[in-house]
Amino acid sequence: GQQLNQSPQSMFIQEGEDVSMNCTSSSIFNTWLWYKQDPGEGPVLLIALYKAGELTSNGRLTAQFGITRKDSFLNISASIPSDVGIYFCAGRSMDSNYQLIWGAGTKLIIKP
Amino acid sequence: DAGVTQSPTHLIKTRGQQVTLRCSPKSGHDTVSWYQQALGQGPQFIFQYYEEEERQRGNFPDRFSGHQFPNYSSELNVNALLLGDSALYLCASSYQQGNQPQHFGDGTRLSIL
Numbered sequence: 001g002q003q004l005n006q007s008p009q010s011m012f013i014q015e016g017e018d019v020s021m022n023c024t025s026s027s028i029f030n031t032w033l034w035y036k037q038d039p040g041e042g043p044v045l046l047i048a049l050y051k052a053g054e055l056t057s058n059g060r061l062t063a064q065f066g067i068t069r070k071d072s073f074l075n076i077s078a079s080i081p082s083d084v085g086i087y088f089c090a091g092r093s094m095d096s097n098y099q100l101i102w103g104a105g106t107k108l109i110i111k112p
Numbered sequence: 113d114a115g116v117t118q119s120p121t122h123l124i125k126t127r128g129q130q131v132t133l134r135c136s137p138k139s140g141h142d143t144v145s146w147y148q149q150a151l152g153q154g155p156q157f158i159f160q161y162y163e164e165e166e167r168q169r170g171n172f173p174d175r176f177s178g179h180q181f182p183n184y185s186s187e188l189n190v191n192a193l194l195l196g197d198s199a200l201y202l203c204a205s206s207y208q209q210g211n212q213p214q215h216f217g218d219g220t221r222l223s224i225l
Contacts, residue, residue, distance in 0.1 A: 004154075031211055042116070042202050042216030043155070050211065088154050092211065099168055100145070100214065102154030 006103030019076040021106040023089035031092040032072035034063050038085045116205050116217035124223045133188040133220045137205030144186040147202040162209050198224045
């Protein structure tokens with residue numbers, strides 16, 4: 001089935017560093033969503049994007065809907081220990097009949 | 113305001129058995145979607161229910177079936193369980209179909225022996 005390419009697969013960073021991750025697709029998407037999943041829990045919605053070029057912030061998190069509509073980026077500024085977890089991008093496109101398609105996740109690990 | 117709740121949290125079954133998982137949507141939501149999440153992967157869409165009918169379906173066999181009740185709660189049934197069905201099963205709810213963000217429960221961890 002249709003897949004999103006999410007990178008990096010994992011990140012080891014120091015507390016206080018900024019983090020960037022992205023998702024790309026071969027299809028045009030009309031919605032991009034970013035979720036965070038902690039162990040033993042379901043994904044929690046962080047940011048939703050609906051327009052090409054849209055830039056939306058949620059606290060220290062900022063996400064952008066790429067101009068080509070085939071990619072999206074998530075940035076986390078000044079990381080803190082509770083940012084640890086797995087971040088997923090997800091999107092909807094006409095090709096997927098508007099079903100939510102997910103990336104494989106980016107695992108964020110903060111070095112003590 | 114209760115979020116999405118799923119039961120049970122964990123379940124162990126053997127091959128060939130049948131299982132029923134349950135989901136209550138977030139208050140005010142009327143659409144329920146089910147996902148399968150294998151270890152180390154993103155969720156895979158199984159199907160979506162709205163107005164008590166299956167509206168969309170992902171690439172899953174007929175062994176996977178569901179139901180939505182008048183109070184918007186939903187069940188996922190899996191027949192003839194296979195080892196490969198071991199996964200975290202997530203329920204997500206939203207308001208009406210379309211482009212509304214989905215809110216997830218904490219899932220049911222299903223292990224097949």
